[in-house]
Amino acid sequence: MKKTNGIILMMLGVIVLISTILPLTVSCTQNQQVKMFGGTMTYNLDKGQKLVNATWKDEDLWILTRPFREGEREEIYKFTEKSSFGVLQGEITFVEYRPNNIGITTPEMDRPPN
Numbered sequence: 128m129k130k131t132n133g134i135i136l137m138m139l140g141v142i143v144l145i146s147t148i149l150p151l152t153v154s155c156t157q158n159q160q161v162k163m164f165g166g167t168m169t170y171n172l173d174k175g176q177k178l179v180n181a182t183w184k185d186e187d188l189w190i191l192t193r194p195f196r197e198g199e200r201e202e203i204y205k206f207t208e209k210s211s212f213g214v215l216q217g218e219i220t221f222v223e224y225r226p227n228n229i230g231i232t233t234p235e236m237d238r239p240p241n
Contacts, residue, residue, distance in 0.1 A: 175226035
C-alpha cells in the first residue's frame with residue numbers, strides 16, 4: 128500500500144511539473160524559447176538584405192541589415208549564446224539571400240589569371 132502511494136505521488140509530481148512547463152514553452156515565440164530555454168532557430172533574412180548585427184532587448188530579437196552590394200556573396204551567420212553555466216544555450220542561424228539583379232563573383236573569378 129505504501130509503495131503504491133509513493134508511485135501515485137511521484138506520478139502526480141510529474142504531471143504537475145509537465146503542466147507547469149508545457150504552457151510556458153507553448154505560449155512563447157520561437158525566439159523567446161531559444162533565449163530562455165536554449166535550442167536552435169533559423170532566421171531567413173529578406174531577399175537582398177545583408178546581416179550587420181543582431182542583439183536581444185528583453186525577449187525581442189533586433190536585427191540590423193543593409194542592402195546587398197554589387198559582388199557580395201550570400202553568407203550564413205550563427206548567433207550563439209554562451210551562458211555562465213553552460214546550460215540552456217541558444218543559437219540562431221541567419222541565412223542571407225542575394226537578390227537576382229545584383230552580380231556576384233565566384234571563387235574562380237576571384238583568382239588571379241594564370
